[in-house]
Amino acid sequence: SQTIHQWPATLVQPVGSPLSLECTVEGTSNPNLYWYRQAAGRGLQLLFYSVGIGQISSEVPQNLSASRPQDRQFILSSKKLLLSDSGFYLCAWKSSGRGGELFFGEGSRLTVL
């Protein structure tokens, strides 16, 4: 069966420090991968999605970037964190192609101090 893992689950970082959140999927190949930020009152904001290795679509210009170095690995990064980057980040996957169900990871809570 397919599974999705995110880590770390919780992260506290100082302003200006770098960030790396990792997401991996098991049990499937060539998935579509997504990064969302979940904030109270603002719902789920789509940050990035990827339909293949090295293919990244950015939805919101900001202090973050994403990479997909392997088929089932999706990384969210920042070179210098801002206070406004604090939040709950969710990774999701779905089978390749259009439409269908998204499967979410457990999320990563980032606090920038």
Add this chain to the structure above:
Amino acid sequence: AQRVTQPEKLLSVFKGAPVELKCNYSYSGSPELFWYVQYSRQRLQLLLRHISRESIKGFTADLNKGETSFHLKKPFAQEEDSAMYYCALTSGTYKYIFGTGTRLKVLA
């Protein structure tokens, strides 16, 4: 642009009362609509999708293209229905757009 609107941030109902969580969308084509639910300390998960036309945990949702709505309904709320509910849309692209969510509280 695609947009999903959930007008209620919080909806409180008594156990046994009917529930309706509202969702309106803007998209000129033929979207695929979903309801996702997040129970306390659990992952966000799919509740139902319009193309399945099925009832899950007593919930139903009908796509009304004329009113561009996809409201979630249940005739008799239960305490275990208390959760955060998100309406979502995808169109002919790979993007999935979510609403701001509605927190449902079912009171005993």
